[in-house]
Amino acid sequence: MAGFVLRRLTTIVPTLLGITVAVFLMVHLVPGDPAQVMLGERATPESLEVLRRELGLDQPWYVQLGRYLGGLASGDLGRSIKSHTPVSAELATRFPATFELTLAAMVLACAIGLVAGVLSATRRNSIWDFAGLAASLAGVSMPIFWLGLILILFLAVNLGWFPVAGRVSATTYIEARTGLFLIDSLVAGNFRAFGDVVHHLFLPALTLGTVPAAVISRMTRSSLLEVLHEDYVRTGRAKGLVEWLVVLRHALRNAFIPVLTVISLQFGYLLGGAVITETIFAWPGIGRWLLLAVYARDFRAIQGGVLLVSLTFVTINLIADVLYAWIDPRIKYRESS
Amino acid sequence: MTSAGTGGLQHLWVRYRTNRSAVVGGGLLVLFLVVAAGVPWIATHDPLAQDLYGRLSAPSWDHLFGTDDFGRDIFSRVIHGSRISLKIGLAAVGVALSVGTLIGLIAGYKGGAVDQGLMRVMDVMLAFPSILLAIGIVAILGPGLNHAMLAVGIVAIPQYARLVRASTLTVREADYVQALRALGAGDVRILATAVLPNCVAPLMVQATLGLATSILDAAGLSFLGLGAQPPTPEWGAMLSGGRELILSAPWVLTYPGCAIFATVLSFNLLGDGLRDAFDPRRVSGE
Numbered sequence: 036m037a038g039f040v041l042r043r044l045t046t047i048v049p050t051l052l053g054i055t056v057a058v059f060l061m062v063h064l065v066p067g068d069p070a071q072v073m074l075g076e077r078a079t080p081e082s083l084e085v086l087r088r089e090l091g092l093d094q095p096w097y098v099q100l101g102r103y104l105g106g107l108a109s110g111d112l113g114r115s116i117k118s119h120t121p122v123s124a125e126l127a128t129r130f131p132a133t134f135e136l137t138l139a140a141m142v143l144a145c146a147i148g149l150v151a152g153v154l155s156a157t158r159r160n161s162i163w164d165f166a167g168l169a170a171s172l173a174g175v176s177m178p179i180f181w182l183g184l185i186l187i188l189f190l191a192v193n194l195g196w197f198p199v200a201g202r203v204s205a206t207t208y209i210e211a212r213t214g215l216f217l218i219d220s221l222v223a224g225n226f227r228a229f230g231d232v233v234h235h236l237f238l239p240a241l242t243l244g245t246v247p248a249a250v251i252s253r254m255t256r257s258s259l260l261e262v263l264h265e266d267y268v269r270t271g272r273a274k275g276l277v278e279w280l281v282v283l284r285h286a287l288r289n290a291f292i293p294v295l296t297v298i299s300l301q302f303g304y305l306l307g308g309a310v311i312t313e314t315i316f317a318w319p320g321i322g323r324w325l326l327l328a329v330y331a332r333d334f335r336a337i338q339g340g341v342l343l344v345s346l347t348f349v350t351i352n353l354i355a356d357v358l359y360a361w362i363d364p365r366i367k368y369r370e371s372s
Numbered sequence: 373m374t375s376a377g378t379g380g381l382q383h384l385w386v387r388y389r390t391n392r393s394a395v396v397g398g399g400l401l402v403l404f405l406v407v408a409a410g411v412p413w414i415a416t417h418d419p420l421a422q423d424l425y426g427r428l429s430a431p432s433w434d435h436l437f438g439t440d441d442f443g444r445d446i447f448s449r450v451i452h453g454s455r456i457s458l459k460i461g462l463a464a465v466g467v468a469l470s471v472g473t474l475i476g477l478i479a480g481y482k483g484g485a486v487d488q489g490l491m492r493v494m495d496v497m498l499a500f501p502s503i504l505l506a507i508g509i510v511a512i513l514g515p516g517l518n519h520a521m522l523a524v525g526i527v528a529i530p531q532y533a534r535l536v537r538a539s540t541l542t543v544r545e546a547d548y549v550q551a552l553r554a555l556g557a558g559d560v561r562i563l564a565t566a567v568l569p570n571c572v573a574p575l576m577v578q579a580t581l582g583l584a585t586s587i588l589d590a591a592g593l594s595f596l597g598l599g600a601q602p603p604t605p606e607w608g609a610m611l612s613g614g615r616e617l618i619l620s621a622p623w624v625l626t627y628p629g630c631a632i633f634a635t636v637l638s639f640n641l642l643g644d645g646l647r648d649a650f651d652p653r654r655v656s657g658e
Contacts, residue, residue, distance in 0.1 A: 053496035181629035307501030
């Protein structure tokens with residue numbers, strides 16, 4: 036297994052390098068002068084020259100790329116052009132908020148999607164199945180920025196069940212250790228704060244998790260239907276296992292590889308969708324910050340933010356790859372042969 | 373699929389027609405196209421005309437969907453928005469389909485270093501969350517509807533490239549392609565007459581579902597203020613402009629949202645139906 040993980044790790048190195056260079060080039064090889072953008076139309080040629088030299092923009096692009104990669108190796112992502120704070124520090128304070136939201140959305144999506152998918156497949160052509168199919172189709176067609184606003188209107192404003200925005204109430208204090216408030220509040224033994232965090236997390240996570248829930252449910256249904264008539268499932272039934280055990284232990288485990296692929300790919304959707312969800316719910320994560328950076332054309336911040344989110348996505352896909360081999364050992368052997 | 377002829381088409385139509393969700397999707401889509409074509413006759417007001425005395429009036433006979441904070445008729449704006457959404461979908465899918473198909477054909481047919489190089493670039497593009505890549509592209513090009521369409525199109529290129537490459541790889545060594553080559557056919561002719569027709573079915577499905585995704589993504593970009601700019605009656609931009617009115621005038625948000633949802637739903641239903649019709653195994657295999 037260690038060999039398999041190592042081999043996988045080496046295959047993502049070119050992708051990581053590709054992403055880094057792509058992000059760099061995306062920001063640098065385009066017409067327009069970042070210094071001009073920063074200083075505005077009325078900047079004097081002298082001040083532009085000074086700023087260009089300060090940012091290293093007077094150097095050829097490959098020198099800039101070299102410097103950027105060198106900086107990356109030591110964790111230096113440069114300074115935000117707008118706020119002049121180190122980009123890495125900004126990311127470090129905001130990333131946990133995005134990560135917590137993404138994970139919560141994925142947990143909700145998996146819970147809803149897997150249950151709905153299994154119900155649909157095991158009760159094929161029943162009213163459950165049709166309801167599940169219709170709901171999942173509606174889910175994948177849903178503009179989440181609209182769904183978020185509707186949820187705020189009904190569940191937060193009209194019914195008052197959930198807070199409208201933010202990560203915690205103003206009166207709640209949580210000492211940030213990991214930055215993941217769910218964990219921090221538990222570690223501190225502060226269950227009231229934990230409840231407050233969950234309360235704030237629910238609506239954004241539901242908004243963000245709707246599309247993945249629908250996709251997971253569709254994939255679970257179709258992939259489970261394919262294996263439900265296999266011999267080993269019949270054998271499970273024949274030896275007298277109760278139906279839910281047959282489905283969970285024999286069918287779902289074998290149907291799970293495509294579902295896992297979908298789950299890992301949906302993380303990409305979640306990390307991207309976080310930009311929209313964070314904007315709607317005033318969530319202090321990377322997504323909203325990145326959007327503000329885009330408005331301000333703060334290229335260092337954009338570079339750092341996009342890079343971190345993409346690296347997270349690649350890492351999650353790597354973890355999924357390792358999980359495949361754990362669930363289905365044949366993959367590991369095929370790879371090594 | 374290539375030699376299907378009219379008999380094959382009829383068979384396809386029968387399979388499509390018996391798929392209930394596909395028929396519903398097709399119906400919704402026809403409605404959408406009729407609305408987009410009939411904009412001048414259906415819209416009751418000028419979508420940009422402001423009426424500051426009639427701001428935020430609730431739905432009524434005069435304003436079916438009410439008015440927004442500038443007193444503009446929301447019904448007419450939603451109707452006009454259908455054309456913009458159709459344009460977005462077609463342009464984005466057009467970019468993705470043409471560039472992606474070309475890359476997939478070249479990669480699959482040439483193989484070797486060309487294939488490796490092109491597909492690694494596609495891999496890197498897929499390593500970005502798609503909406504984030506689109507935001508990045510718009511950040512560079514600058515906000516605006518055309519740039520948003522281009523960004524959404526560029527982001528989708530790898531999907532088409534992978535699809536066409538896979539199809540190309542399977543037919544490249546087929547006997548009839550070898551036969552064409554032996555007869556002295558050039559690369560372009562082989563690609564156009566033997567390879568490309570094999571990709572048509574999966575591409576049609578992908579393009580239909582792609583229309584749904586691009587309309588949704590472009591509306592998302594407009595919602596974030598990176599796509600269509602005010603006062604363009606684009607659905608995402610309308611939602612963005614109406615955000616603050618969620619409590620006082622919910623109708624400002626309701627109808628553009630419903631329009632996006634119904635349009636995306638119709639393309640998704642149609643895409644699913646086409647996939648089932650092209651691949652009977654999926655229906656019986658389930």
